[in-house]
Amino acid sequence: MKLHQLQALVGAVEHGSIRAAARELHLTQAALTKSLRQLEEEAGVALLVRKSRGVGLTEAGLRLHARALLVMRQLALAQDELQQAQGDEAGTVRVALTPYLMLTVLGEAFLWFRKRYPRIELRLIEGLVARVLPGLRDGTVDFAIVADSGDVTPQEFQCTRLHKDQQKLVVRAGHPVLRQPTAAKLAALEWVMPGPFSQGLDDGLLAMFAQAGVSPPQQITRCDAMAAMALIRQTDAMSVMPAPLLAQPEGHGLVELSLRSMRPPDIELVLLSPPEVPLTPAAAYLARCLTDAIAARGKA
Template identity: 55%
Template structure:
């Protein structure tokens, strides 16, 4: 079986752009040429890869498996092309970075300013660095660099990772919350809680463990939300949550306060910088990584 690059680009294109018409515009091909490439890919692969439906193109199981490899192959070739272009002009290319919301809210402005002083023309894509989104994209090669919160679900040994910041955490509620009168573990357990990110067993297990260590049954009502949504819910209702303590100084957390220390020990949060071990970083990506590390160390300028 011989798979050709233009066929793999066709597959990636129809998935990322939602259909043949949009992909053909992006790839600067006619719809007929793109359809032919997909048909030849299926013939070469010997299995059906896509199904057409009124809602667009849907991948078969075999198509899903090939897509992950196709994204990696096409991204690595794009990086090679960018690397060669960079050798002639370091202001070309693109970097794709995912950042945990804490970095976005506290340090991104400074990091981006430093980066633009060195690389004013390099294209930058920024995404939210939730672990469940970062890991697949790093595997596919559609992400170059990520800073994530270590929550126990980082695959061991799969990526280069280094700790760049450790944060104290606080239980937080809105100012004037009734629980502040007597914030015992039992009283906190009666509240509704919000956890950030997608619903998964690790986050709820961590919350249960905090209460169980204090000898109290854990909360029964839990809301799962994106970070900014979680902060809004906490500011305007009686929902409690756990956040990095420095966030309470930001405008996004105005009207929220830390619950006084109690028998509940919430621990610290470690932020890690992730890259693929088998792909050398472009100079612009390496500089972005260094800026992130420097700002987390408190370096005032570059």
């Protein structure tokens, strides 16, 4: 397989048609078609499905396309690394962060990073583990700092454990349950939780209810972090969130609900990156800025 053939495949999929891809890659349509035909001959299977409006991928094409994306990203990273090593401020850093880091340490780390790399392009992605793992696998995310959910295997990613934070039971200020909270009353409320839409409560929260001797809540709404905070603030729903969020402006109107029989599990922050793939100097420096900011907040 040749590099230009993989570029042709990625281009055809990205732009939706051979004609559009040829235009973007500054090739003739005939030259791009020839590259794709040679790639299919090399692979020994059909990769593309020609449609009246553009092209699609066969099952084999989907698999090769995922690998081709990774190859393209690694080549771009190699070019960035060589230029950055020579002092040029070139390239892009893509990082995924768990939502509460966006609201706590990101600003400080961003200022440190910009003092050294004022012109590097940054792409910051908010997401929990299940959302960022595909990007780490296909190379579209350089590294991620997320809360460990148990979904990460040490063999798949390089994993550095950073810091643990307490989680708190949270309701709106003035919530009726604050007058006389019990485990049963909390279980009867609707819970709003950031995270994968298909997932219920995690094992730690299920264990919390079991230890309190009550069944877990039946009504659980899954949404993004900012939506969860808005719903808690504006309704009688409740949630669990990292303690540092309550001190942020976004936590205004939210209060901790303390109940001796119910203590949410701590969360542990981990830094994840693809194994055996070094970060570019700019990405490595941003990772250092973030980890230093997390460590400083942990000591405060």
